[in-house]
Amino acid sequence: MKRLLENELIFGNLLTVDEPHLIERYNKALKGFGLKAITLEQFSIDMTGYSPEVAHDLGNPEYLDPDGVNRRFIILTPDQEFLPVVHTQFSNTEELMLNFFDKNKREIFALTIKDVLYGEIEDSVLKVEDIDDLLAIEEVEFQLQTPSNILGKRIDLQLMIDKLQKDPEAWRDDAMLKKMVTLAKVTGDVRTNELLPHELVFRHDAFWTSHFGGVYVFNDKDQITVIADPSAKGFRKSRPWEVAYIDINDHARVFDFLLKTRRVEAPRQIWIKRSGLLERRARMIILKMMLSQEPDLELGQMSARKIDSWAKQNSRLIKSHDALQILKRADKLGDNFWGKRSEFDLDDISPEHRFMVSRANPDHADLWLTNRLMSEYMPFDFLTLFVFNKQGFYKRYADWPENYREFVVNSIRDTYFSDKSGLRAQLYN
Numbered sequence: 001m002k003r004l005l006e007n008e009l010i011f012g013n014l015l016t017v018d019e020p021h022l023i024e025r026y027n028k029a030l031k032g033f034g035l036k037a038i039t040l041e042q043f044s045i046d047m048t049g050y051s052p053e054v055a056h057d058l059g060n061p062e063y064l065d066p067d068g069v070n071r072r073f074i075i076l077t078p079d080q081e082f083l084p085v086v087h088t089q090f091s092n093t094e095e096l097m098l099n100f101f102d103k104n105k106r107e108i109f110a111l112t113i114k115d116v117l118y119g120e121i122e123d124s125v126l127k128v129e130d131i132d133d134l135l136a137i138e139e140v141e142f143q144l145q146t147p148s149n150i151l152g153k154r155i156d157l158q159l160m161i162d163k164l165q166k167d168p169e170a171w172r173d174d175a176m177l178k179k180m181v182t183l184a185k186v187t188g189d190v191r192t193n194e195l196l197p198h199e200l201v202f203r204h205d206a207f208w209t210s211h212f213g214g215v216y217v218f219n220d221k222d223q224i225t226v227i228a229d230p231s232a233k234g235f236r237k238s239r240p241w242e243v244a245y246i247d248i249n250d251h252a253r254v255f256d257f258l259l260k261t262r263r264v265e266a267p268r269q270i271w272i273k274r275s276g277l278l279e280r281r282a283r284m285i286i287l288k289m290m291l292s293q294e295p296d297l298e299l300g301q302m303s304a305r306k307i308d309s310w311a312k313q314n315s316r317l318i319k320s321h322d323a324l325q326i327l328k329r330a331d332k333l334g335d336n337f338w339g340k341r342s343e344f345d346l347d348d349i350s351p352e353h354r355f356m357v358s359r360a361n362p363d364h365a366d367l368w369l370t371n372r373l374m375s376e377y378m379p380f381d382f383l384t385l386f387v388f389n390k391q392g393f394y395k396r397y398a399d400w401p402e403n404y405r406e407f408v409v410n411s412i413r414d415t416y417f418s419d420k421s422g423l424r425a426q427l428y429n
Contacts, residue, residue, distance in 0.1 A: 003405065007413050009386070010394065011052045011086055014044035015079060022076050025116035026054075028147035029074040032118055035063060047083040047097050049074030049118070055087075065089060068211060069128050069137075073097065075117040078109050091208040091369060096121055100142050103199035111197075114186070115146040123204065128211050130234030131226060135217070135243065142200040150186055157183040206366050208373075210391065216248070216373055218366065220261060227254060227373065251377060252351035255358075259346075263370045266346055267330040267357050277427045278331040281356055283307045284380050285324055289317065291404060299407035323353055330357035352377065362429040371428060382408045383416065387424065 004010040017023060018041065027037040029049070035058065043053035048064060048071065055061045064072040068089045081101035085094040101108065111117050123137045144151060160180050164170045171177075205219045212232035218225040224243045228235055236245045246253050258264035265271065272278055286307050291297055293314075311318050318324055326349050346354050355377040360370035371388040378384060385393040397405060416423050 003409055004394075004397070007409050008417075009409060009412060010390075011044070013084055014046055014051075014086070015077070015083055016042060016044050017051075017076065018042040025076060025147070026074060029116050029118035030054075030063075032145055032147060033063075033072060045074070045076070045080065045083070046086045047080050047094060048072075048085055048088070049076065049080065050085075050087045052086070061087070067127050068209075069125055069133075070123060071121045073118060073121065075108060075112060077112055078105065089210045091372065092204065092206070093121070096140060096202055096204070099202050100197075100200075104197035107197040110188070111146065111150065114188075115148050115150050117144060117146055119144045128209075130238060131212070131215065131228070131232060132234050132238035134209060134211065134215060135224065135226075135238055137204045140202055140204050142197070142202075144197060144200070148186060153183045154187045157187055206369050208369060214248075216369070218257075218261070218263075218369075225257060225261075227257075248376070251354070254373070254377075255351055255354045258370060258373070259358075263361055263364050263366055264358050264374070265361050271359060272331060275359070275427050277359060278327050278357060280383070280427070281378070281381055282324060282327045282331065284382065285321070285327070286311050286318070287407075288380055289314075289321065291401070295401065297403065299403050300410075302407060322350075323356065326353050326357060356381070359428065367428070383412065383427075386412055387416070387428075 001010070017026065023038075023040070023043075026049075030037060038054055038057050040053060040057055043051045043057075045051045050064050055063055062068075064074070065088065066072075071088065071090070071093055078101070081098065085097065088094070108117065120143045121140045122143045123140045125133045125136050128134060157180060160170075160176055160183075163176075206217060208214065208216050213229055215232055216227040218227070224239075225246065226235070226243055227246045227248050229249065230236070230247050244257075246257055248254065255264070259266065267278075283304055287299075287302070290307070290310055346357075349357075355374050358374075360367050360374060364370065368388055371384060372392075375381065375384045375389040375392060379392075379396055382393065382396070385396060397408070400408070
């Protein structure tokens with residue numbers, strides 16, 4: 001954990017909160033949730049306002065997500081829009097927050113000048129007890145509050161302004177005029193300063209959730225598809241007339257679903273040659289083979305050239321490895337790394353190996369979710385795990401030997417962090 005923290009592979013790129021007035025506002029939001037105030041002089045927050053330091057201080061890592069649904073948020077500044085979401089039980093929490101920020105930029109800016117904005121991403125479910133509860137979440141609504149009730153006061157002031165404009169006698173109401181002045185000191189001029197966020201309802205479509213050990217929900221025009229372990233409560237029982245259920249351990253059915261719905265692209269020369277993705281995956285597998293042969297191998301200076309050299313020196317071992325031979329055949333389509341081109345048919349290989357020679361369709365709206373699902377079947381591909389499935393990455397990381405942990409962290413830090421969007425575009429787009 002220390003190495004991950006030091007290299008910002010966990011809780012990285014957060015916003016530091018150390019100004020007394022912002023800490024005071026944060027405490028008011030905590031009080032609004034029925035939580036105790038903190039005495040920290042400095043802490044960091046993500047897009048939702050979640051803070052690992054506050055979670056530790058409260059002794060409650062779920063303080064903004066107590067029931068795993070109806071996620072809470074605390075917004076101190078519009079700058080939170082550009083932060084990651086580091087703690088969530090739904091994969092689309094970040095997307096929902098981004099939509100809220102994008103549709104209400106001016107209002108959030110105006111509100112956070114004077115106050116903190118907090119509330120819940122509310123849906124129709126109070127508690128998730130089975131898959132049917134997950135399927136019931138079709139849209140969410142942002143329920144908003146401020147400690148000073150600035151939103152309520154803004155509505156009251158606007159009503160009084162409307163009354164003044166429509167009722168000539170209203171100007172004689174001194175009590176109302178005085179109240180308007182008092183409210184305006186809090187809200188500002190509501191005629192030019194928009195304070196009330198106007199777009200609060202958003203669709204809740206495809207997503208992954210940590211409930212029941214991990215459930216994927218895909219939403220197509222005429223079909224909802226749930227991919228999960230059969231032990232998940234409600235599996236194949238909730239809405240069987242409109243929901244298709246796929247056992248996440250059934251590699252063939254999962255891949256067939258992704259391929260038929262065009263969420264996955266089979267091996268094609270155009271993307272294989274440009275991306276170098278299969279070449280990278282092959283080296284990851286070879287590195288694991290090297291460690292199996294020499295567990296204490298020093299990886300500090302390990303490079304692609306050294307991995308390739310080891311592969312040539314151990315060609316007999318390489319040829320006996322099924323996954324590598326499949327990658328070799330697929331990668332030949334791109335005429336790089338392995339040599340000449342050849343034909344390739346997915347039906348010729350076992351279902352569990354089909355994911356590693358394919359990629360998520362970059363033009364599909366479910367690109368990120370599909371990559372997350374695919375990473376479940378490629379535990380050796382630490383980069384795809386980290387980019388799209390951080391929960392899965394941290395789980396795998398805990399079981400890796402120390403020398404491999406160090407190599408993975410250094411590799412992600414030096415290659416991915418230096419140009420995140422560029423590397424994602426090369427490999428996955």
